[in-house]
Amino acid sequence: MPMSASEIQKKLEWRYATKVFNKEKKINSENWDVLENSLILAPSSYGLQPWKFIVVENPEIRTQLRAASWGQAQVTDASHYVVLTTLKNMSEDYIKGYVASIAQVRGQAVESLVGFQDMMIKSIVKGKDQESIKNWNQRQAYIAMGFLLETAALLEIDTVPLEGLDPKAYDTILGLDQSDYGTVAAVALGYRDENDKYAQAKKVRFSKEQMIQRV
Ligand SMILES: Cc1cc2nc3c(=O)[nH]c(=O)nc-3n(C[C@H](O)[C@H](O)[C@H](O)COP(=O)(O)O)c2cc1C
Known part of the structure; x- marks a missing residue:
């Protein structure tokens, strides 16, 4: 049985970009597992998954990341914090590794996938x-971000996506400088503090008439 349209509508309205998290309330492991799965199950172009998601559990690293995020309190105060990183480029080896995994998972011969690979x-x-590939990879990360935000909303778990951060500083703090991956954005997840006034703020959206065109 799918969730009803009105239930989904309610969750969409319930979600907001949380400014103040309850520091004490933690996401339980069952819910966290599903949230991680929403990242893993997100679609990507050709299925290439040009990303890695860094779950930052270490409070000292969270403090350093906060300083590299204009001091935004959600970075340290939310229950969980995930940094979305993507490949800075795309190599033949990476594509071959992906094709090998399709062959393995689906029990196909690699030879039958050579056309797709080439x-x-x-x-x-x-x-x-390289710049176009990097930008393309980064766009994929926003699909995973959307999946994470939506899945959290369905579970009534609060989130805020963060682009207000210094990606270069994040890369250094997370030890990514010499790696194939670079920071794109982050998401803080947890439970809203009852004093977060933004929870009551009305949604500011252009009208459907303005934003949806029918032809
Ligand atoms: C990609 C992206 C980056 C964002 N970066 C930040 C941020 O750094 N800090 C913040 O407080 N909110 C951030 N937001 C939240 C937006 O300001 C918020 O989603 C928008 O104002 C609409 O409000 P609502 O999400 O409460 O409906 C970001 C949102 C998106 C989608």
Whole structure:
């Protein structure tokens, strides 16, 4: 039985970008597992999953990240904090590794996937410059972010997405400087503090007439 349209509508209205988290209230492991799965199950172009999600559990690292996020309190106060990182480029080896995993999971011969593999190598690795690939990878991360925010809302778990951060400083703090991955954005998750006045603020949205065009 799917959730009813009105139940989903209520959750969509319930969600807001949480400014003040309850520092004591933690997401339980069952819910956290589903939230991580929402990242893993998010779709990506060709299924390449050009990302890694860093769950920051260490409070000292959270404090350092807060300083690199304009001091935003959600970074340290939320129950959980996830940094979304993506590949700075795309290599033939990465694509071959992905194709090998399709073959393994679906019990197919790698040879039967060579056409798909070559097409990806040609159109991505050989067909785009590094900056375009990086931007493309980063766009994929926002799909995973959307899945995470929506799944949390369905569980009545509060979130705030954060782009108000210094990606270079994050990379240094997280030890990514020499890696293939770079920071894109982050999401803090947990439970709203009862004194967060933003929870009562009306949603500011342009009208459906303005934003949805029918042809
Ligand atoms: C990609 C992205 C980055 C954001 N960065 C921040 C941020 O750094 N800090 C913050 O408090 N809110 C941030 N927000 C929250 C937005 O300000 C908020 O979603 C928007 O004003 C709409 O309000 P609502 O989410 O409460 O409906 C971000 C939202 C998105 C989607």
